[in-house]
Amino acid sequence: MSSSSDLGDLAVVPVMPTLRQKLWGWLLDYAYVTYWMGRALVGRSKPDQQLHPTTQPRSPVLLIPGVFETWRFMQPVAEHLYRQGHPVHVLDKLGYNTKAIPDLAVIAADYLESHDLRDVTVIGHSKGGLIAKQALAQPGTLARVRHLITVNTPFSGSRYAALFLLPSVRMFAPNGPVIRALSLDTAANRRISSLYSVFDPHIPETSHLDGAENIVLPTIGHFRPLAAAHTLQLVTAILSRPTPDPDGSNKLDRTA
Numbered sequence: 001m002s003s004s005s006d007l008g009d010l011a012v013v014p015v016m017p018t019l020r021q022k023l024w025g026w027l028l029d030y031a032y033v034t035y036w037m038g039r040a041l042v043g044r045s046k047p048d049q050q051l052h053p054t055t056q057p058r059s060p061v062l063l064i065p066g067v068f069e070t071w072r073f074m075q076p077v078a079e080h081l082y083r084q085g086h087p088v089h090v091l092d093k094l095g096y097n098t099k100a101i102p103d104l105a106v107i108a109a110d111y112l113e114s115h116d117l118r119d120v121t122v123i124g125h126s127k128g129g130l131i132a133k134q135a136l137a138q139p140g141t142l143a144r145v146r147h148l149i150t151v152n153t154p155f156s157g158s159r160y161a162a163l164f165l166l167p168s169v170r171m172f173a174p175n176g177p178v179i180r181a182l183s184l185d186t187a188a189n190r191r192i193s194s195l196y197s198v199f200d201p202h203i204p205e206t207s208h209l210d211g212a213e214n215i216v217l218p219t220i221g222h223f224r225p226l227a228a229a230h231t232l233q234l235v236t237a238i239l240s241r242p243t244p245d246p247d248g249s250n251k252l253d254r255t256a
Contacts, residue, residue: 004213006241010234014198014218022199025220029201032224040072047071050078050088058085059119059146059239064108066126067097067168076227077123077235084236089117097127098168101178105134109141121239122148125226126202129153129194130178136188148192149238151231152222155194156183156205174205186211193238197225 004011017025061081063074071090078088093107108131112120122145124132129150135141136148157174164170171178189211196207196214202222208214215234219225 004215007215007234007237010230010237011215013216017199017220022201022220025199025224026201029221029224032221032227036073036075036223036227037069039075040070043072043075045072045075047090047092050082053082053085053087055085057087059121060087060089060117061239062089062091062108062112062117062120062122064091064122064124064128064131065094065097066124066128069097069125069128070095074123074125074226077232080232081235081239084239086239089115089120097131101127101130101134101171101182104131105137108132108135109138112141112144118144119146119243120144121146123151123235124148124153125151126153126222127172129192129207130155130182133182133185133188133192134178136191137185142188142191145191146243147238147241148188149195149235150192150207150209151195151217151225152197152200152203153194153207153209154179154203154205155207155209158203158205160202160204195225195231195234197221 063071063078065071065073071092082088091107091111094104122132130153132148136145154172157176157179158172159174161170161172189209192209192212194207194209194212194214195217197217197219199220200222217225217231219228219230225231
């Protein structure tokens with residue numbers, strides 16, 4: 001049985017940043033999202049471009065982006081894992097990922113089944129983590145997924161969601177039906193590693209998930225941690241673990 005202790009210094013809880021550091025990190029975060037949104041918009045890469053590594057193939061990975069993000073937004077993660085020999089799968093059908101979480105979870109589950117993927121590690125950013133957790137509620141999907149790694153996923157919602165009129169954002173309200181239902185469904189939590197920023201301006205509640213492996217990232221922001229070297233090293237370390245126990249228990253909380 002492995003735990004966060006096997007991650008060494010990668011799982012050390014960072015020091016809370018100062019107000020000045022938070023503001024600067026916030027600015028860098030929006031510069032990052034502007035750049036990668038632009039790249040995703042004009043990008044010509046194809047969904048199946050990273051399915052066949054040139055090295056000996058390792059376990060498959062499925063990437064699920066956040067709201068208003070296409071699969072190309074997670075290109076830094078995809079390229080990193082592809083270089084290590086992981087076939088990287090994406091969900092082109094999600095589009096800009098604005099639909100209801102249960103509907104999108106069906107797309108994810110159907111993809112895993114139609115491609116007969118097994119021993120899969122799913123990596124979800126923000127809303128992508130909620131989609132994956134919803135999909136894991138289906139026994140057929142749970143049997144195919146080895147582990148779920150989430151980055152800045154609002155498992156408890158975000159109080160700021162109520163300030164928006166867009167249904168695609170309001171769905172993240174802490175008292176919303178989907179957030180409440182996912183919070184009550186804890187069966188898959190043992191298979192989840194929740195990685196989240198020491199300061200995420202979008203999720204003041206943090207992305208802590210009871211029963212999961214919780215790891216605080218030193219990078220400030222909601223988006224920029226996706227491409228941070230520290231995050232990618234953590235993802236690599238988690239993927240390198242032996243196959244977890246059948247109950248998925250392999251973690252300790254490293255947020256305190």
